[in-house]
Amino acid sequence: GIGSQSQRGNKRDVLLGGLLVPGFDEQSCASRYQAAYYHKSMARRPSPYLIKRLREQEALQRRCGPGTEPYARASERLRSGQTDARDVDGCSYLVLISYRGLGNRMLAMASAFLYALLTGRVLLVDPGYGNTLADLFCEPFPGATWALPADFPLANFKELGEDAPESYGNVAVNRSGSVAGLRFVYLHLDHAASPASRLVYCDDHRQFLHRVQWVIIRTDQYMAPGLFFNPAYQEELGRLFPRKDSVFHLLSRYLLHPTNDIWGMVIRYYNSYLRNADERLGIQIRVFDTSRKPFQSVLDQILACASREHLLPAVATTGGAAPPALPAAGARSVAVLVTGLNSWYQESIREVYWTSATAGGEVVSVHQPSHEEYQIWFYSKHDMKALAEIYLLSLTDRIVTSGWSTFGYVGHGLGGHTPWVMFRPMNYSEPAPDPPCTRAMSMEPCSHGALSFxxxxxxxxxxxxxxxxLPHVRPCEDMSWGLKLR
Ligand code: GDP
Incomplete structure (x- = not known):
């Protein structure tokens, strides 16, 4: 924790091995330089080449981003449709549409950033309904904004879909790559995108996309594994990420810094309930069912996983149990952080350790920051709690997640933890899956929509x-058609 570190006068590497630049205003975004005091050290160090490319991307965002003359000229070209006029500034753009839950949005932001870096484009993020972007995340680039300005000339860009004439699949298949008369190209990389739309993963720069100044992208998932299939990017990706198992870990720690309000929630909770424990276990519970009632099978699955994998302390068997004794000096303490929309699971786990002693004398406390009951999209108060909880999960030492959940992927990815993943039950009324969970192969998120060719x-x-x-891209543990880096 921050206290013991500073007491020992031990200075933390707040810039994360060169991932972050110094010189940002610390007051406006305390999490950026404080996070290093709460996280364990980075699971992987950034490569010198990644650091160099990040600095170049930051320079590009400053030179071409909103508020600059090149941006004004480029948005005028988009508005007027004069895309044939020569672009003298050398600025091109990737606009990310924000949709779906927070975990989805964070995976989309990190992987769209990687795509922007690979293709030399400025990343601009749609602030979302209710302008939630600025309530959730600090600006990642010094001296530039990544928020798409409100006067962006394409009024209905959020409604773009796969059938749009500008969609990559249409341009590639039905127009044989001709972009004549198109003001922009739209990349539809939703998890359920058609194979034609997924051709964009294979775009090799010699085709049409590099000639298009404005690219709009829709994705709700982690695109990085798909990009590794493209021969045009393989060498560059290898230099950026000599270890392929930590792409999201590095990019998310670079890009996604919670705002002061959220950071305050994170560190107050951490200091109150987690900091003094000898071990912190995170349990992320996501039930994909619209009814709000809890399921016994889900609790059974959590307890079975925790016991099989020795994640929670075992309880003393009743009957022959010894009578209660004075607490042993130095009894090991385990703090369990539960996240979920429903509080019943957490109450049930807590009850286990209230009504039974632990076999090894460990002291167990169980905590859940919120129980919002049902999910809401693009409502800042709700998203802020969700982000605080995702971040708290990343501060635990070991973590169990629910299969298929992007919320869980971001929690373990940010933290740099290889999780235990609980298999997703297809019917919650049936007994829990057996085995209940497995250790994942890496800390990376699963891509729910990579390519099939x-x-x-x-x-x-x-x-x-x-x-x-590819040796470093394998099917996910929790979704047979998903792909994941390792
Ligand atoms: P996914 O649906 O599990 O892949 O995760 P998402 O984050 O994309 O969407 C789920 C949404 O439901 C989140 O954005 C939250 O709004 C809400 N949600 C789900 N689980 C939790 C939780 O444990 N805590 C809080 N506060 N919100 C949650």
Whole structure:
């Protein structure tokens, strides 16, 4: 914790090995330089090449971003449709549409940033309904804003869908790559995108996309694994990430800094309930069911996973249990952080440790910051709690997550933890899956919509198993058609 570190006079590497730049105003975004005092050290160090490319991207965002003359000229070209006029500034843009839950949005932001870096584009993020972006995240680039300005000339860009004439799949398949007369190209990389839309993963720069100044992207998922299939990016990705198991960890720690209000919630909770424990266990509970009632099978699954994998202390078997004794000096304390929309699971786990002693004398406390009951999209108060909880999960030592949940992916990815993943039950009224969970292969999130064909063949009508093509991209533990870096 921050206290013991500063007492020992031990200075933390607040810039995370060069991932962050010094010189930001610390007051306006305390989390940026304070996070290093709360997280364990980075699971992986950034490569010198990644650091160099980040600095170049920051310079690009400053030179071409909102408020600059190049941005004014580029948005005028987009408004007027004069896309044939020569672009003298050398600025091109990637606009990310914000939609779906917070975990989805964070995976989308991190991977859209990677795509912008690979393609030399300025990343601009749609602030979302209710302008929630600025309530949630600090600006990541010094001297530039990443928020798409309110006067962005395409009024209805949020309604773009796969069937739009500008969509990449249409341009590639039905217009043989001709962008004549198009003001922009739209990339539809939603988790359920068609194979034609996913051709963009294979865009090799010699085709049409590099000629398009404005690209709008819709994604609700983690695109990074898909980008590794593109021969045009493989060498660059290898230099950026010599270890492929930590792409999200590094990018999220670089990009996603919670605002002061959220950071205050994080550190107050951490200092009150988690900091003094000998061990912190995170349990992220996500039930994909619209009814708000809790399910016994989900509790069974959590307890079975925790016991099988020795995550929670075992309780003394009743009957022969010894009578209560004075607490042993130095009894090990375990703080359990539960996150979820419903509080029943947390109450039930807590009751286990109230009504029974632990076999090893450990002292267990169980905490859950909120129980919002149901999910709401684009409501700042609700999203702020969600982000504080995702961040708190990242501060635990070991973590159990619910399969399929992007909320959980971000929690363990930010923290740099390889989680135990609980398999998603397809019917919560049935007994819990057996085995209940497994240790994941890496700290990376699972991509729910990578590609189903090879970039060298582009046979979009034939689904092949892309999880065997690259040594460092494998099927996810929790979703057989998902792909994940390791
Ligand atoms: P996913 O649906 O599990 O992939 O995760 P998302 O974060 O994309 O969407 C779920 C949304 O439900 C979140 O954005 C929150 O608004 C809400 N939510 C789900 N689980 C929790 C939780 O444990 N705590 C809080 N505060 N909100 C949650």
């Amino acid at each position: 090879e970039c060298t063949r582009k046979e979009i009508d034939k689904v092949i198993d892309t999880g065997v093509l």
